[in-house]
Amino acid sequence: MFRDLFSLFDRLDFDDLGWASSAKRLVHGRGRQFPGFENVTIEWFPPYLIIFLHRPLAPEITASIKEYFAQLDRPQIHGIFMQTRDLGKAFWEILKGPMPDKPVVVREGPFQFLIKLGRDQNIGLFLDMAPLRLWLLLNSSGKTVLNLFSYTCALSVAAAKGQARQVHNVDMRKNFLTWGRENHTLNQCQGSFFYHPLDILKSFGRLTRLGPFDLIIIDPPSHQESFSLERNYARILKRVPEWLSPGGTLVLVANDPVLARDNFRSMAEQALGPLFQFLCWGDGPTIPLGTDANFPVKVAFYKMN
Structure with a gap:
């Protein structure tokens, strides 16, 4: 073997x-x-x-x-x-x-x-998000972006390098947002970038006041004490119409290895309602050949009509 x-x-x-x-x-x-x-x-x-x-x-x-x-x-x-x-x-x-x-x-x-190696479980960069970073580099110009569960802001860096007008990064952990600032500095990003240490599930009103946004990225952890994909993802999706501009793009990510694509899409569309049109799955060339597309990280693109 x-x-x-x-x-x-x-x-x-x-x-x-x-x-x-x-x-x-x-x-x-x-x-x-x-x-x-x-x-x-x-x-x-x-x-x-x-x-x-x-x-x-x-x-x-x-x-x-x-x-x-x-x-x-x-x-x-x-x-x-x-x-x-x-x-x-x-x-x-x-x-x-x-x-x-x-x-x-x-x-x-x-x-x-x-x-950062040798300390924590996560080292600061998720390589299965590389295709999404390349997409953001090519599709963020002039846009206002909301990056939920931003972690160390790697997706924000990609949007910034793609000439986004504004990026708002939201994560509960201040140390991750500080790490994100360092990543922006490292990449000599220019523009307006904001770092909000918020519990997203308790900050829906605050997010409404920050918006509207042209592009929203939701990339939550699969299972943590503070967040459950099964219980909490739909709660967030139901509020997205308050935050996204008409015609805006919504990028949804799920990294649960046992969650099938069809089930993830069904959950998302039930919560989003008829305002949203499914565009495509975000597959990319950096995932090694031979993988089962139904079970790796899932990236779904939607447009709000």
Whole structure:
């Protein structure tokens, strides 16, 4: 079962600077790219390779993965780390090279972002959102944007680089918004950017007063103590007509690996009502080939008529 996975890394051309200098997802296990490795994601944040185990694997499987990557010898790889998630906690392990003790600047296409390794579960950048960042770069010019659940504001950076007129970033965590400011500074963004430390579920009136917006992005966590996709997503969607300008674009994201596309779309459209027209799914070239399109991260585009 390891042959296809390991042969992928035997073939990768880390000498190709155009390819190797940009962060990218190499293995998308939740998209069922490699049978038996549905809980494995491997990402390249040059010069570091990170293996994410979304739940503990059988000891013999984990041992084989560690053995292979510990001996993977490429001069472009300065460190290989494994993160195992179990019971809501993340455990980091060094397989090769020193773990950086300071934030690392990584490039993703035309953008740069700060990531922090070896501490928390999430490191500051979700690579499965790369296609959406490219879309924002091309489709944000002159628009006012509301970025809900903004985390470290990577989507805001993309909209800013795409010449958005204004971007309002909303997240409960002030430290994430501070991180987002640093990402904007790193990318030399110009324009009007705002950072609102708000509980979205308790701030509907405030969001109405900030609007209306030409473009709204809703990218919530799948399951956290403060937010449940099943319970809370529809509550937010029912208020979107108050925030979005007529003819505006709504981008909905769901990153629950067991939520099928059809079920997500059905939930969204029941909450949104007849004002909204489904446009398309936001698939992109950065998701590795061979994945099951029904189960990776889901990005849906809507227009308000």
